[in-house]
Structure formats: structure tokens, C-alpha cells
Amino acid sequence: MQPELPESGRGRLIAGLFALILTLVLGGAAAALLVNGYRARVEESARRDALVIGTSVARVLAQQFEKASRFGIPLKLLPGVEVHLSETLARTPGLTQIVLRGADGREIRSAIGEQPGTDSVSAPVSVDGNTVASVEVTTNPAALATSFADIGVKAAVVVVICAALAALAAGLLVGAAIERARDRLATGMIRAIEGDFGGPAETGRRPRGGMQHGAVGGAFRALERGNRRVAERRSVFEAYAEELLAVDFDGGLRPDVERVRREVMAPPAESEKGRRV
Amino acid sequence: MTFVSRLILVVVVSVTAAVVAVAVIAFGASDRVGEEIERARVANLLGTLKTSTEANLSIGLQLDQVSLLQPRIEREKAGDTSILAIDVFNAAGRAVFSTDRSVIGEEVSPDWVKRLTNDDVWTTVERGDTVFGTRFENDLGVAGGISVTVSDEARSARADRLGLDLATRTAALGFAGALLAAAAAGVFAYVFSRPFDRVARILRNDAVRSGDDGPLTQLADATVRSWQKAEAQVDRGLGQLGALDDAA
Numbered sequence: 222m223q224p225e226l227p228e229s230g231r232g233r234l235i236a237g238l239f240a241l242i243l244t245l246v247l248g249g250a251a252a253a254l255l256v257n258g259y260r261a262r263v264e265e266s267a268r269r270d271a272l273v274i275g276t277s278v279a280r281v282l283a284q285q286f287e288k289a290s291r292f293g294i295p296l297k298l299l300p301g302v303e304v305h306l307s308e309t310l311a312r313t314p315g316l317t318q319i320v321l322r323g324a325d326g327r328e329i330r331s332a333i334g335e336q337p338g339t340d341s342v343s344a345p346v347s348v349d350g351n352t353v354a355s356v357e358v359t360t361n362p363a364a365l366a367t368s369f370a371d372i373g374v375k376a377a378v379v380v381v382i383c384a385a386l387a388a389l390a391a392g393l394l395v396g397a398a399i400e401r402a403r404d405r406l407a408t409g410m411i412r413a414i415e416g417d418f419g420g421p422a423e424t425g426r427r428p429r430g431g432m433q434h435g436a437v438g439g440a441f442r443a444l445e446r447g448n449r450r451v452a453e454r455r456s457v458f459e460a461y462a463e464e465l466l467a468v469d470f471d472g473g474l475r476p477d478v479e480r481v482r483r484e485v486m487a488p489p490a491e492s493e494k495g496r497r498v
Numbered sequence: 499m500t501f502v503s504r505l506i507l508v509v510v511v512s513v514t515a516a517v518v519a520v521a522v523i524a525f526g527a528s529d530r531v532g533e534e535i536e537r538a539r540v541a542n543l544l545g546t547l548k549t550s551t552e553a554n555l556s557i558g559l560q561l562d563q564v565s566l567l568q569p570r571i572e573r574e575k576a577g578d579t580s581i582l583a584i585d586v587f588n589a590a591g592r593a594v595f596s597t598d599r600s601v602i603g604e605e606v607s608p609d610w611v612k613r614l615t616n617d618d619v620w621t622t623v624e625r626g627d628t629v630f631g632t633r634f635e636n637d638l639g640v641a642g643g644i645s646v647t648v649s650d651e652a653r654s655a656r657a658d659r660l661g662l663d664l665a666t667r668t669a670a671l672g673f674a675g676a677l678l679a680a681a682a683a684g685v686f687a688y689v690f691s692r693p694f695d696r697v698a699r700i701l702r703n704d705a706v707r708s709g710d711d712g713p714l715t716q717l718a719d720a721t722v723r724s725w726q727k728a729e730a731q732v733d734r735g736l737g738q739l740g741a742l743d744d745a746a
Binding site for chain 1: 500501502504505508509511512513515516517519520521523524526527528530531534535537538539541542544545546549619656659660663664667668671672674675678679682683686690691692693694695697698699701702713714717718720721722723724725727728729731732734735736738739742743
């Protein structure tokens, strides 16, 4: 009984799954490292920019409060300060809070955003050389880097697409080629089992291109060598039989020679069966 | 190309492509961060100019009577080298104040006038430079707009700096990923092609059966037996022919 051939499509499936998992794992890890490292770098850069913006805003607000202070209006009594601070906070991305503090450091007015701040800068409100208050601006670079918020999802989608394409390519280019080679090798061996030692041209044809190398090519070469060895032995027998028939002038040897020839050339399995019978 | 090379090529290309594609997305995000930083920087200037202009209009002045705007915008431009121009224009699209005094009275870009319908800070690109703008209002509605044209040099320099950093990271991670992928593909190919290797060894009589009962291995065993039987038949036949020869 001949062994069953491996089921079709298994090689494609295995090669495809391997490429899919490998790309997901390695591509995903590399993408995560890249995105996290680069986001930290961008946020570090944005942090400096946010501080520059915060300093500029603090200075402008301090100048405005200086004007009011010069008119002798106490900052505590100045109307609309909170609204002004809130408007400034709302229209300037990267700022999380603006606090107007008195000379003693106590909060006079403030506008607080939703996000927590990471850095703060302050500008003094000076009148005639005396610091009467200060404007403290707190910044958060994450507010400037909102475009990085959904980058993880985008990166994951890209990695999954690349993994799916890799699985397809591996299945078609690698798995299918292996299956074809396996089928050819199995066909060649089945023919050899059936007594057809005709060599690679007739039996298991060697795969083309690079499949001639490596383990796949090695198996085909071994099959070819074994077939050739048996074929050569049979040729020696044939030559001897022909030699005997050539000198058999009365034809007396022919029936015996033909019988021996039939026994030798019979497929090994059949001859075994015949002998057992 | 051997199937090992094919497999290595496929996984190396896919891992590298994934890393490069993610890098492109990351660069796009950092470019938007650069735009956001520019917007944040200019937004405060636009806001203070808008507040100041609207305060003057609210006390009954006409836009061209707010003469303090001209020195104010010139001072702002002088204080920030990245600002190329500041223009204040009326609702009809005519420049009333500008850091470039030669354009006062001239018509501004029609695109700027169109954008006055929107209350938010708008952005557009003109001749390679970024223009940020906003509108200001009086009691009757939209009274005009303010535009600040900033040089893209700082943003380009920032993008170049971050781009170089990203390229270095991408190259390092892509290389490491490709190397690991190639090694994993090599190991997988070795395991995947082991049935062929076992068949070759059986057919070469290099090894006895390794206990593997896979279909190819069984076929290889059967093939070897077939060869051995065929050779035995030849040996037997040669002996019989020899006997016939001797008898003749």
C-alpha cells in the first residue's frame, strides 16, 4: 500500500501563517519602539516650543497688567481679568493654565485648562521698578502633539496590512513551490517503486531554478542517482543477454534468456508477488 | 532563487515595509505638530491684535482711524524674525495697515476675504510661506481681518531635524527587524524542509529511518526497497545468464 501524499494547501497555509505571525510580532515590536521613541523626541522638541510660547504670552499679559497698574487700579479690582485670561488660554494651544499672582505669591485671578501642566514660566508685572504681581503660565507639550493621539491605531493597521500581504506572498511564492516540489518528488518515488527507473526526465522532474539547491534539490539528486544506478545495472544485464543471443546461432538459448530477462525487468513489487505465488 | 531565499525576502521586505510605513505616518504626525506649534505661536499675536482692534472699533472709531495699529504691527514684526508680514484689511478686502507700507490701499488675496466667514484662526500657504489669519468685528458684524505671514524656515528646520532623527531610528529598527526576520526565516526553512532532507538521507542510505512516519519518508523507504529488489533481480539474472553461458 502506498503512503498517502500530504494534503494539498498545508504548505501554503504553514508558510503564510509563519510570515503573518513573524511580521505581526517583529513589525509590531519595531513599530511600537519607533513610534514611542519618536513621540518622546517630538514632545521634547514641542516642550521647548511650548515654553517659548508660554513665555511670550506671560510677557504680553504682564505688559497689559503693567498698564493697568500704572493707572493705579489694583489688579484685584480690575474687571474682566478672568475672561481675558480664559480667552487667551483658549486661543493658544499648548497652554494649560494662566495664573495672575500678587506680590506675595497669592493667586489673584486664574484660568485653568483641562489638561495638567508640565512646565511653567512666569513674567513679573513691574511698576516703577517694583514687582506688584506676576503672570504664571503653565504649558503642556502633549496639547501640541495631539496628532500623535491615534498614531498607535494607524501603526497597528499598517502592520496588519503588511502582515497579510506577507502571508499571501509567502503562501504563493514559498508554500506553493514547496508543495509542487513535494508532489514531484513523491511522483518520482512512486514511479521508482513501480519499477520505472527511467531517470529524472521521466520520473520526478527536478524543480526549476533555486529549488535545485538545498534540501529539496538534495532529495531529487539522491532519487536521480539511485534510479541511474539501477538503470546502469540493468544495462549491464541487457548487454550480457544480447551478447549471449548474438552467439546463439541455433536459437536454443533464446527462450531461457527471454525468461530470465522478463524476470529481471519485471517491476520489483510484481516480481516479489510472482515469486511468492 | 531557493525557497529559503524567497521566504527570507518576503519576511524581510514585509517587516521593513511595516517599519517604513509607520515611520511615514509618524513623520506626518510630527509635521502636523510643527503646524500646531506655528499656529499656537501666531494665535496669541492674532488674538491680541484682534482684541485691540475690536476695542477701538467698539468706541466708534473707523478702522482707518485706529492709527496705533500701524506701529504695533511693525513692532511685532521687528520682535519676531520669523514673521514676514502683518496685514490688517477691511471687509472689502483692501489693506488698511501693513508692515509693508507699499501695499496699504491695495487689495489683499481674495482667498483671505473669503475666509472672513469663519470665526476661527485660518491657515493657508502662499508662495511657500504660511499665512494665519482671523477676522475682527464691530457692532455691525465682520469689519475686516488680520493676517500674519510667517516664514516656513523654522518649521522646515524643525522638520529636517526630526526627519533625520526618524530616519536614523527607522534604519536601525528596520535593520534589526530584517536581521531577526531573516534568522527566523532560516530556522523555519530548516524545519520546513526537513522532510526533504530525511528523504535525501534515506535515498542515499546515509541514515537509517529516523522514526518519522511521514508520507515522504515512507515513500523513500519503499523506493530504497524497490532499488534493492531491482538490483537483486539483476544479480540473480546475471547469475542465471552466466549459468546458461557456461552450459552452452
